[in-house]
């Protein structure tokens with residue numbers, strides 16, 4: 001459920017017509033619904049809370065990389081959410097909004113010394129370590145600071161999450177975690193390291209997972225491993241099952257949080273460990289749209305192109321993964337109420353169109369061969385399910401400033417990041433002239 005709904009043909013974000021937001025803040029514009037974010041958070045948390053008498057409540061560590069806007073992080077932190085960070089920059093963001101470091105877990109295959117030190121200074125709940133060398137390094141750095149780091153080893157369970165290869169992380173051939181055989185050796189080795197405490201097991205098998213079996217298969221493998229690790233004397237406390245929960249982009253394929261939880265909770269309870277979850281997309285994916293203005297409509301070859309002011313520089317998912325995003329005009333037929341219509345079932349006049357951006361790349365599209373009602377220059381389009389991996393992947397390619405982001409709650413709307421200027425685009429650059437004739441040249 002989300003709060004982007006048509007009322008007599010006009011699209012609203014919660015209580016505000018999105019046309020008003022586009023008029024006030026310009027386009028391209030990201031619009032987020034706070035109410036949707038909070039509902040998704042609570043839905044997942046409730047689904048994964050074991051029945052009474054519950055031995056624990058799960059800690060949800062919202063995955064910052066899905067949408068790292070500070071106001072969204074603040075909203076989540078106030079709700080009691082923890083955070084999953086994957087870099088020093090994300091630690092910085094989490095601390096900036098006053099997140100509780102005892103609810104922050106830190107993953108990533110390539111943590112630098114500086115990043116690990118920042119995590120140690122902040123006293124994070126868990127370092128999700130991805131290799132033996134990283135474990136040794138964490139031990140060394142913690143020792144130098146007179147600290148002991150709490151560590152979860154990231155296991156690569158060799159499970160196929162049945163998703164796009166670029167976002168599958170739990171198969172043997174991906175760079176994430178260590179396989180079970182090596183995990184044994186790492187835990188053996190860890191016994192002799194005095195500045196790490198092995199308090200957790202971590203898995204994260206991929207993203208946009210729409211079934212429960214990959215999770216259940218993963219947990220079975222991990223659960224079997226738990227007694228062995230305990231027998232080595234490690235004080236295991238946490239089972240971090242990662243994120244990856246899929247959402248509805250087009251069809252209602254993704255399993256509900258409840259279905260996934262039903263398949264997983266018994267396996268988690270059997271381990272006697274407390275549960276951590278790292279949802280990203282599930283929280284914010286359907287809580288955001290991208291608004292774009294139609295600049296031109298043209299026919300060329302056998303195709304009809306709807307050229308708009310948002311492109312792959314604003315939302316790269318279609319170009320990068322061939323991802324599907326529903327697109328519909330923000331002002332449409334007065335008969336439309338509720339969700340954006342399914343274009344294949346749209347009874348009114350429609351033409352197949354490519355919705356493209358202004359970028360000088362043939363891969364710059366938001367949709368291909370999409371049945372859309374007739375749109376004209378000046379119309380406003382809504383690109384749905386753009387809340388996750390949208391703005392965070394935006395770039396300055398072709399020297400476009402990044403769009404603005406607006407957060408809506410009820411009848412209130414706030415700009416939570418301003419539209420960038422050309423000055424912002426060049427802010428880090430310098431004009432240096434390297435004259436010919438310097439030593440060793442020309």
Ligand SMILES: *Cc1c(COP(=O)(O)O)cnc(C)c1O
Pocket residue numbers: 063065066084086107108204206207208242243244245278279280281282388
């Ligand atoms: C990306 C990532 C997540 C979140 O993935 P979603 O598919 O957005 O839920 C969670 N944990 C780790 C370690 C990640 O890298």
